[in-house]
Amino acid sequence: MASVLVVEDDPFVRSALIRHLTDAAHTVRSVGTALEALREVAHFRFDVVILDLGLPDLDGSEALKMLRGITDVPVIIATARDDEAEIVRLLNDGADDYLTKPFSVEHLSARMAAVLRRARSAGEAPPSRVISVGGLSIDPLRRQAELDGVSLDLTRREFDLLAFLAGRPGVVVSRRELLAEVWQQSYGDDQTIDVHLSWLRRKLGETAARPRYLHTLRGVGVKLEPPQ
DSSP: OOEEEEEOOOHHHHHHHHHHHHHTTOEEEEESSHHHHHHHHHHSOOSEEEEESOOSSSOHHHHHHHHHTTOOOOEEEEESOOOHHHHHHHHHTTOSEEEESSOOHHHHHHHHHHHHHHHHHHHSOOOOSOEEETTEEEETTTTEEEETTEEOOOOHHHHHHHHHHHTSTTOOBOHHHHHHHTSOOSSOOHHHHHHHHHHHHHHTTOOSSSOSSEEEETTTEEEEOOOO
16 A cells, blocks of 8 residues: 655544545555645655645645655645646646545545556656657656757656657547556546646647647647657
8 A cells, every 4th residue: 555645734634534544554644734744755755645735834836846846756736726727837836636625535545546556657667769759769768858869857747748659659649548548547637638738848849839749639639740
């Protein structure tokens, strides 16, 4: 089972999460502030962090940025906020998933299982061959990518998405397949994929309106191919 850090200042919610996760045989530590969370992550190894946004000492979104500065542990945001722009920003800042309060323990379990599957898949030995598509060069073993000889600064998920598409040049991949293969989820929000594609396009020096490598076929999927 997993080692989980719960960052939640509401004692009732915190106790309920600890009880549910412990009953599911997970190892749980919990804190009520962002600074305590940072200290925990610095001193202990966790498989996943459940992070509330409404913390008393620091907004959870700022805590997320600070966490991402010291660890790549998967983070699930637990929030009562349902503003789409903020959710996109949280994903942009490095959240692996989010849940809108109130949520069921079954929903939390499903999201945790998906995040943990993705983390395990990322830790498995990838294929050793270097993938080349046009000016793109992707080394799955070293988890490095270059465009025209210049190293790309990619997040873990951006790299996984790019490598998956580059391994199938010219093939249209559906969003359902991307969710299953890159996110290790059988269902999810298309917005998550669109956000990551947008970040990836920016780092490849292109836009959806003026694509070079990444091409979206509305209602069908996405393909990566070398510029014409």
